[in-house]
Amino acid sequence: MSLKPKVALSQDFLLQLAKLAVTVQTKVMRWAILFQSDPTSAGINYESIHGARDPNLKSVRIDRDWRGIVFKPSQGDVYVLLHVDHHDQAYRWAENRKLTINPVTGAMQLVTLESVNEEAAAARALPAAEPATAASAETERPLFKALDDRDLMSLGVPEDLVGSVRDIASETQLDAMQARLPVEAYEGLFLVAAGDTVNQVLEARETRVDRTVDTGDFATALETPESRSRFVIVDGDEAMVAIMSAPLEQWRVFLHPTQSKLVNGDRSGPVRVLGGAGTGKTVVAMHRAKWLAEHRTPAGRKVLFTTFTRNLANDIEQNLRTLCSRETLEKVEVRNLDAWVHGFMRAHKLEHRIVYDRKQDGAQQAWEAAMAVRDTRLELPDNFYQEELEQVVLAQGISTLDDYRTARRTGRGTLLSRAKRDAIWPVFEEYRGQLSSRKLKEVDDAYREVAELLGVETRTPDYSAVVIDETQDFGPQALKLIRAMVPAGTNDLFFVGDGHQRIYSRNRAAMSKCGIEIRGRSRKLYLNYRTTDEIRRQAVALLEGCEIDDLDDGHDENRRYKSLSHGPAPEIVSASGLEGAAQEAIRFIKSIRSASFSPTSPSFCVIASSEKNREAMSALLRDAGLIGVTISAQNNHADARDAIHFATMHRAKGLEFENVIVIAPSSYLGDAAATQSQRRLLYVALTRARSGAMLVTIP
Ligand SMILES: Nc1ncnc2c1ncn2[C@@H]1O[C@H](COP(=O)(O)OP(=O)(O)OP(=O)(O)O)[C@@H](O)[C@H]1O
Numbered sequence: 001m002s003l004k005p006k007v008a009l010s011q012d013f014l015l016q017l018a019k020l021a022v023t024v025q026t027k028v029m030r031w032a033i034l035f036q037s038d039p040t041s042a043g044i045n046y047e048s049i050h051g052a053r054d055p056n057l058k059s060v061r062i063d064r065d066w067r068g069i070v071f072k073p074s075q076g077d078v079y080v081l082l083h084v085d086h087h088d089q090a091y092r093w094a095e096n097r098k099l100t101i102n103p104v105t106g107a108m109q110l111v112t113l114e115s116v117n118e119e120a121a122a123a124r125a126l127p128a129a130e131p132a133t134a135a136s137a138e139t140e141r142p143l144f145k146a147l148d149d150r151d152l153m154s155l156g157v158p159e160d161l162v163g164s165v166r167d168i169a170s171e172t173q174l175d176a177m178q179a180r181l182p183v184e185a186y187e188g189l190f191l192v193a194a195g196d197t198v199n200q201v202l203e204a205r206e207t208r209v210d211r212t213v214d215t216g217d218f219a220t221a222l223e224t225p226e227s228r229s230r231f232v233i234v235d236g237d238e239a240m241v242a243i244m245s246a247p248l249e250q251w252r253v254f255l256h257p258t259q260s261k262l263v264n265g266d267r268s269g270p271v272r273v274l275g276g277a278g279t280g281k282t283v284v285a286m287h288r289a290k291w292l293a294e295h296r297t298p299a300g301r302k303v304l305f306t307t308f309t310r311n312l313a314n315d316i317e318q319n320l321r322t323l324c325s326r327e328t329l330e331k332v333e334v335r336n337l338d339a340w341v342h343g344f345m346r347a348h349k350l351e352h353r354i355v356y357d358r359k360q361d362g363a364q365q366a367w368e369a370a371m372a373v374r375d376t377r378l379e380l381p382d383n384f385y386q387e388e389l390e391q392v393v394l395a396q397g398i399s400t401l402d403d404y405r406t407a408r409r410t411g412r413g414t415l416l417s418r419a420k421r422d423a424i425w426p427v428f429e430e431y432r433g434q435l436s437s438r439k440l441k442e443v444d445d446a447y448r449e450v451a452e453l454l455g456v457e458t459r460t461p462d463y464s465a466v467v468i469d470e471t472q473d474f475g476p477q478a479l480k481l482i483r484a485m486v487p488a489g490t491n492d493l494f495f496v497g498d499g500h501q502r503i504y505s506r507n508r509a510a511m512s513k514c515g516i517e518i519r520g521r522s523r524k525l526y527l528n529y530r531t532t533d534e535i536r537r538q539a540v541a542l543l544e545g546c547e548i549d550d551l552d553d554g555h556d557e558n559r560r561y562k563s564l565s566h567g568p569a570p571e572i573v574s575a576s577g578l579e580g581a582a583q584e585a586i587r588f589i590k591s592i593r594s595a596s597f598s599p600t601s602p603s604f605c606v607i608a609s610s611e612k613n614r615e616a617m618s619a620l621l622r623d624a625g626l627i628g629v630t631i632s633a634q635n636n637h638a639d640a641r642d643a644i645h646f647a648t649m650h651r652a653k654g655l656e657f658e659n660v661i662v663i664a665p666s667s668y669l670g671d672a673a674a675t676q677s678q679r680r681l682l683y684v685a686l687t688r689a690r691s692g693a694m695l696v697t698i699p
Pocket residue numbers: 250251254255256259275276277278279280281282283284498501528529530653654655656687
C-alpha cells in the first residue's frame with residue numbers, strides 16, 4: 001500500500017505570497033496545486049542549495065525567475081513549502097534557515113541561524129529601560145538565568161536559540177527577538193519574565209513535556225498544536241486553492257496552540273476563556289462552534305452562537321460563512337441574546353414587548369407612575385430607585401417583598417433596614433404592574449421568565465451547546481437563561497470575554513452564582529493579534545486604577561498581555577470642540593492616506609461617545625469631502641472600505657479597523673475611580689485599531 005506523502009505550507013510562505021503581484025500569485029498557485037497532488041513527480045526538480053545550513057531545504061523551479069523553497073527530509077514522506085521568491089533571494093533566504101523539531105515539545109520550528117548572534121548582540125545593545133510590566137523593574141542580569149536548557153526548550157525556544165535567549169537581559173531585548181522566536185516561545189518567555197513559573201505556563205497551555213521526542217520524525221511533529229500554529233497540512237486541490245486564495249486570513253488556518261487546544265476536543269463542562277482586546281477570543285469561539293457543529297451535534301440539534309449586540313452577531317455570522325461548509329453552517333445558529341429572546345417569546349405567544357431603555361415610550365410613563373407612589377419621607381434621591389431596580393431587583397430576579405427583604409445589596413452603599421425595604425418595595429411592584437398593563441417587560445425579567453419556561457419544558461432542547469462571545473456584557477439573568485438553554489454536561493457552554501471591556505456596567509455577574517461552574521476549565525489568551533503594542537499599552541494605561549474582574553468572583557490583570565505588532569504610539573490631542581476635533585481627524589486621515597503604499601486604502605473609524613457627536617463628526621467630515629458610512633445595529637458596512645466608518649463606542653465593540661479616531665469628552669479622563677465605565681469605553685474604542693489610533697478630547 002502506498003500512502004500519499006504529507007504536504008504542508010508554512011505561515012511564512014503564505015505571508016510572503018500575499019506580498020507578490022497577482023500574476024505571480026497565480027503562477028505560484030498553479031505550481032503549488034501540482035506540487036500538492038504529487039510532490040514526488042519527476043517534473044519537480046529538487047535542487048540542493050549550495051552552502052545551506054539545512055541540507056533538507058531544496059529549491060524548486062516555478063518559472064524562469066521564481067523559486068520555491070521546500071523542506072524535504074531524507075527520511076519520511078513530508079514536504080513543506082516554506083518560501084517563494086526571485087531566484088537569488090530565495091537561495092539567500094534558504095541558506096541560513098533550518099527546520100528542526102524541538103526535542104522537548106516535539107514541535108516543528110523554523111529557525112534563522114545567520115543573524116541569531118548578530119541579533120542577540122543588537123538586542124543586548126538596546127536599552128533595558130521598559131516602563132510597563134513586571135519585567136520592567138529589570139536590571140542587566142539575564143532574565144532567564146534561573147532556567148536550564150530544558151526549561152527554555154519546554155517553553156518553545158528552539159534548541160539553536162537557547163544560547164541567545166539566555167543572554168536576554170530586558171523586556172526590550174526580548175521584544176527584539178520576537179520575530180525570531182516561535183509564538184509559543186515568545187509568549188512563554190514574557191510570562192516567565194512577568195513572574196510565572198515554567199510549570200505554571202506549561203500547565204495553563206496544557207503542554208506535555210514528558211514524552212520522548214523523535215527529532216527525526218517530521219510527520220509526527222507536524223501534528224502538534226504548536227506546529228499547526230505555523231504549518232498547515234493540505235490534503236487536496238480544493239484545500240490548497242482555499243488557503244492560497246486568502247493568504248492573509250491567517251486566523252482561519254493558523255491557531256495559537258492555546259487557541260487550538262480550546263477549539264478541539266471534549267470539555268467536561270462550561271469553559272471560560274479570558275483575554276484582553278484582540279487576543280483572538282472571537283476567533284476561538286467561532287472555531288469552537290465549528291468543531292462542535294462538525295463533531296458533537298446530533299441530528300436535529302444545533303450549536304447556538306450568541307453575543308450581546310446585533311451588529312456583532314451579524315459580523316460573526318459573516319465570518320462563520322467563510323469558515324464553515326454549508327452542512328456545518330446549518331448546524332450553527334447565530335443570534336444576539338435579545339433577538340433570541342424576542343424570537344422565543346413570539347414562538348410561545350408571549351406578547352410583551354421588551355424594555356431596553358426606560359426612556360422608551362410606555363416605560364417612561366410606567367416609571368413616572370411608580371415613582372409617584374414612593375414614600376418621600378425616606379428622602380432617597382430619584383436615581384437611588386433606578387439603581388436599586390437595576391442592580392438589586394432586576395439583576396437578582398427579585399419578584400416578592402419577602403425576597404427583597406433578604407436581598408444581597410453588596411456595593412450599593414446605603415444600608416437599608418427591613419422597614420425601609422418595606423417602604424421602598426411598592427415602587428418596584430407598581431412599576432412592574434404599570435409595565436404589565438402596557439404589555440411591556442423589563443429585559444432582565446424577560447430573561448428570567450424565559451429561563452423558567454425552559455426549565456419546565458420537557459421536550460429535547462434545541463441546542464446541544466451554546467457558545468457565548470462578549471460574556472462580560474451579560475448580567476446575571478442573562479447568564480441564568482443561557483445556563484437553562486442546554487442541560488449541564490460535556491461541551492455544554494463555552495464563554496469568551498474580557499472584564500476590561502464591560503461597557504454595559506449594570507450587567508456585572510459572577511458565573512458561579514448563575515449555576516455556571518468553570519473551575520478547572522478556565523483559560524487565558526495573552527497575545528494580541530490585532531493592535532500594535534504601542535496602542536495596547538496606551539489603552540491599558542487608561543485603565544490604571546480601575547478594578548477589573550474575571551467574570552466570576554475574582555480579579556483579572558493586564559500586565560501579562562503583549563502584542564505581536566508594533567507601530568506609532570497613539571496621538572492624544574485636545575480640541576476646543578467638535579469642529580476642532582474634525583480638523584484633527586481630517587489631518588490624521590490625510591496623513592495616513594498619503595503615507596500608505598498599500599493598493600487598498602486603509603480603513604478608518606471615527607468613534608464617538610454619543611450618537612449626537614457621531615452625527616456631528618460625520619457631517620463635518622462630509623463637508624470636507626470625506627465620504628462616510630454609519631455603523632448601526634443592522635449593518636457594519638464591512639465592505640465599504642473606501643468610506644470612513646462612523647460609530648458610537650458601544651457599536652464599535654468587537655469590530656476592527658486599521659485606524660481609529662476616538663472623540664471623547666475630556667471628563668472621561670477624570671479621576672480613575674469615578675470614571676471607570678468611561679475609561680472602559682475608551683479602552684474598547686482604542687483597541688479597535690490595528691495600526692493607528694488618535695484620541696481627541698473635547699470639552
Ligand atoms: N491565530 C491567529 N492568527 C492570526 N490572527 C489572529 C489569530 N487569532 C486572532 N487573530 C486576529 O486577531 C484579531 C482579533 O481577533 P478577535 O476579534 O478574535 O479578538 P478578540 O479577543 O475577540 O477581540 P476583542 O475582545 O477586542 O473584540 C482579528 O483580526 C483576528 O483575525
